[in-house]
Amino acid sequence: MKAIELTKYGAPEFLQMNEVEKPSPKDNEILIKIHASSVSSGDARMRRADPFIIRLIFGFKRPRKPILGVVVAGEIEAIGESVSNYKIGDQVFGSSGMNFGAHAEYVSVPKGAVLALKPGNISYEEAAAIPFGATASMHFLRIANIQKGQKVLIYGASGALGTMAVQLAKNYGAEITAVCSTANVELMKSLGADHVIDYTQEDFTRNGKKYDVVFDTIGKSSLRKALKSLSDNGHLLLASAGIGTMIGGSIRSIFIKKKIVSGVIKETVKDMNFFKQLIEKGSLKAVIDRTYPLEQIVEAHAYVDKGHKKGNVIIAMN
Ligand SMILES: NC(=O)c1ccc[n+]([C@@H]2O[C@H](COP(=O)([O-])OP(=O)(O)OC[C@H]3O[C@@H](n4cnc5c(N)ncnc54)[C@H](OP(=O)(O)O)[C@@H]3O)[C@@H](O)[C@H]2O)c1
Known part of the structure; x- marks a missing residue:
């Protein structure tokens, strides 16, 4: 072969x-x-x-x-x-x-x-x-106990993880803010994002808004600034953290109520069957x-x- x-x-x-x-x-x-x-x-x-x-x-x-x-x-x-x-x-x-x-x-x-x-x-x-984007995104969103009404910001929303994270979080009834470049704004809206921030025009860490979940799928936001955009008990999900950020995040988590989540994801058959159902319903594209x-x-x-x-x-x- x-x-x-x-x-x-x-x-x-x-x-x-x-x-x-x-x-x-x-x-x-x-x-x-x-x-x-x-x-x-x-x-x-x-x-x-x-x-x-x-x-x-x-x-x-x-x-x-x-x-x-x-x-x-x-x-x-x-x-x-x-x-x-x-x-x-x-x-x-x-x-x-x-x-x-x-x-x-x-x-x-x-x-x-x-x-x-x-x-x-x-x-x-x-x-x-x-599978690649959906299993990883679901792993992190589940740790944040994703649910209806939560304000969720997804950074790197136009990548493999991001496009799945927007749709999955939307499916749980969360209010989604997607961060992407100008070229991907329409794509984000078509996937169900409620708000879109063009990172070439606006820095989400400076808009004064607080989110229950900030999911940085690509590791390009600043940890310190992203934490400031989190609500008091919020989750900062870091799919792409290096060893240094993982250790630093774990230590910082001990001293604050906000939770910093990183690490290697676990793929499951149960999740794959869940995605199958969503696809059949037309809720995951x-x-x-x-x-x-x-x-x-x-x-x-x-x-x-x-x-x-x-x-x-x-x-x-x-
Ligand atoms: N923890 C784990 O076990 C695990 C599992 C799976 C994946 N991962 C990691 O997750 C990361 C993300 O993977 P992915 O496949 O989703 O990445 P990807 O598809 O390669 O991401 C590409 C997207 O990132 C956007 N982007 C690039 N620079 C940006 C910036 N400065 N601000 C905002 N968006 C930007 C691009 O949009 P523009 O063109 O508009 O800039 C593009 O659409 C990877 O590092 C991967 O290793 C980790």
């Missing part, structure tokens, strides 16, 4: 299309024929080994599992003997998690992998635009910026590296 392998950490050009052996599912595994995947900011960071700890965990010069990619949208082609939760022909979407391997024609994942049946009302490409064939993965990574994608960059298989 065709697969993209990373020859060493660094530039997009270190990704190479190779012919590799097609995986065969073990007893407790599912073999998925991939129809679509995505190149997320997480894939790009993995490729760059950013942060450095990636080298210590996944392999020093290059990842021990050289086929990157975690988002999966495809059809089950084979199952191991002990698999009873899926059948051949099921259309699924979700994440291969720490197995990676999604930037290939096939991937084999454990039967308990974070997957759900793909809703019938969306394409594989649209399905591939959901894919936001796709560009779609590339697998052969153009280098271009896809280079585009993601620029840090200005709207929602998601999709890889479509033929």
Whole structure:
């Protein structure tokens, strides 16, 4: 099968299309024929080994599992003997998690992998635009006990996490303020944002307003200033905090009532099924910026590296 392998950490050009052996599912595994995947900011960071700890965990010069990619949208082609939760022909979407391997024609994942049946009302490409942003955003919004009437500000609202966070928080009945650049103002309104702040025109930390939740999805707001915009018992959610901010935030949290939340997210099958229901109701929509064939993965990574994608960059298989 065709697969993209990373020859060493660094530039997009270190990704190479190779012919590799097609995986065969073990007893407790599912073999998925991939129809679509995505190149997320997480894939790009993995490729760059950013942060450095990636080298210590996944392999020093290059990842021990050289086929990157975690988002999966495809059809089950084979199952191991002990698999009873899926059948051949099921259309699924979700994440291969720490197995990676999604930037290939096939991937084999454990039967308990974070997957759900793909809703019938969306394409594989649209399905591939959901898991990365939705699982991460839901993880953080849940910690903030997201609920009706809360004032929620989402910073980096036009990215993969942001576009999902706006829709998910809206779904809970929160009042959403989305922060983005001029080009994305209309997109934010179309996703349900009640208020939009154009960060090229206005600094949200200076408008005197207080929010119950400030969710910085991309790590570009100032922690000190963002805290000032929080209500007394508010949550500051930091999806993209480095080790220093995580430690600093935890220490600061001890002395104040406001809560600072960071860390690594946990993906769950339950969440994937929740997203499936929302998609079927029309309450959660894919936001796709560009779609590339697998052969153009280098271009896809280079585009993601620029840090200005709207929602998601999709890889479509033929
Ligand atoms: N904690 C975890 O376990 C976990 C899990 C998943 C992801 N993450 C992290 O979450 C982060 C966000 O990921 P993502 O995929 O959502 O990012 P992304 O899609 O690459 O974000 C791109 C968006 O950010 C916006 N942006 C860029 N600079 C901005 C600025 N100064 N102010 C406001 N918006 C700005 C861009 O809009 P403009 O073009 O308009 O500027 C663009 O739409 C990544 O660092 C990822 O590693 C963490």
